[in-house]
Amino acid sequence: MIIIKSPREINLMKEAGRVVGKVFDQLKEKIRPGISTLDIANWCEEIIRNEGAYPTFLNYSGYPGAVCVSVNDEIVHGIPSKKRILRDGDIVSVDVGATLHGYVGDACRTFPVGICKEETLRLIKITEDSFFEGMKYMKPGNRLGDVSHAIQEYCEKNGYGIVREYTGHGVGSHLHEDPYIPNYGTRGSGPLLKEGMCLAVEPMVTQGTFKIRVLSDGWTAKTKDGKLSCHYENSIVITKDGFEILTKAEGPIVVVTDEAEQLAKTKETN
Numbered sequence: 701m702i703i704i705k706s707p708r709e710i711n712l713m714k715e716a717g718r719v720v721g722k723v724f725d726q727l728k729e730k731i732r733p734g735i736s737t738l739d740i741a742n743w744c745e746e747i748i749r750n751e752g753a754y755p756t757f758l759n760y761s762g763y764p765g766a767v768c769v770s771v772n773d774e775i776v777h778g779i780p781s782k783k784r785i786l787r788d789g790d791i792v793s794v795d796v797g798a799t800l801h802g803y804v805g806d807a808c809r810t811f812p813v814g815i816c817k818e819e820t821l822r823l824i825k826i827t828e829d830s831f832f833e834g835m836k837y838m839k840p841g842n843r844l845g846d847v848s849h850a851i852q853e854y855c856e857k858n859g860y861g862i863v864r865e866y867t868g869h870g871v872g873s874h875l876h877e878d879p880y881i882p883n884y885g886t887r888g889s890g891p892l893l894k895e896g897m898c899l900a901v902e903p904m905v906t907q908g909t910f911k912i913r914v915l916s917d918g919w920t921a922k923t924k925d926g927k928l929s930c931h932y933e934n935s936i937v938i939t940k941d942g943f944e945i946l947t948k949a950e951g952p953i954v955v956v957t958d959e960a961e962q963l964a965k966t967k968e969t970n
């Protein structure tokens with residue numbers, strides 16, 4: 701059953717979403733070579749708790765981290781570790797859940813670490829854009845399959861794969877509610893979209909095959925071919941004539957897509 705949220709609940713969802721946005725806002729300055737994936741998780745947890753919220757993923761189905769941190773060919777659910785040190789040219793996906801006043805905000809960003817290849821930055825850009833391609837169809841009267849189809853088509857047109865085993869989901873007082881939201885599908889299929897639905901849409905995009913394998917830790921999902929994977933997610937609410945993003949960052953998260961430009965920027969700040 702898909703729960704329609706009341707205006708009061710939507711306000712609470714915005715509060716929870718704001719915490720998640722704030723995490724990314726503060727995190728983007730800190731991502732650099734030499735830090736560990738546990739450093740990232742600890743920073744996220746501190747920001748979440750300082751806002752009076754709780755890191756939703758911690759102990760969820762036994763998940764051991766405060767947030768998920770997935771590097772390079774890791775698609776989702778990477779477990780934060782002090783031994784996993786980020787290096788120049790890596791990409792790192794940080795998936796953050798925050799529960800505040802009983803409601804959940806859930807979102808993910810993928811950050812470049814140091815100087816990345818242009819083809820790596822392109823993967824990040826296309827993944828992010830695929831979310832917004834899907835969002836063009838996110839309004840009352842359309843069907844969920846319209847959104848799923850748009851995401852798939854955009855990624856595949858750009859030469860990338862779409863992961864099948866993990867999907868987006870409804871979000872509310874629980875992290876995972878109906879419906880599940882595949883990033884692939886058929887136009888005109890699936891549930892009808894209605895005002896007040898809160899949904900987490902999260903394309904997981906691969907440079908090579910979309911086939912995955914899960915590590916023996918029981919959580920970390922990787923690409924089968926070892927090629928890069930990228931993840932982008934927001935929680936949204938469907939409005940009268942479109943949608944609103946609940947997990948907004950306060951400032952823009954700008955991914956510089958040009959290698960030379962990126963190098964110049966790094967020199968400026970050093």
Ligand code: MF3
Pocket residue numbers: 756757758760761763768777795796806807808869900933
């Ligand atoms: N954004 C992911 C999801 O919606 C994160 C869940 S991690 C888990 O499924 F540990 F909580 F499962």
Ligand code: CO
Pocket residue numbers: 806807868869900902933
């Ligand atoms: Co999610």
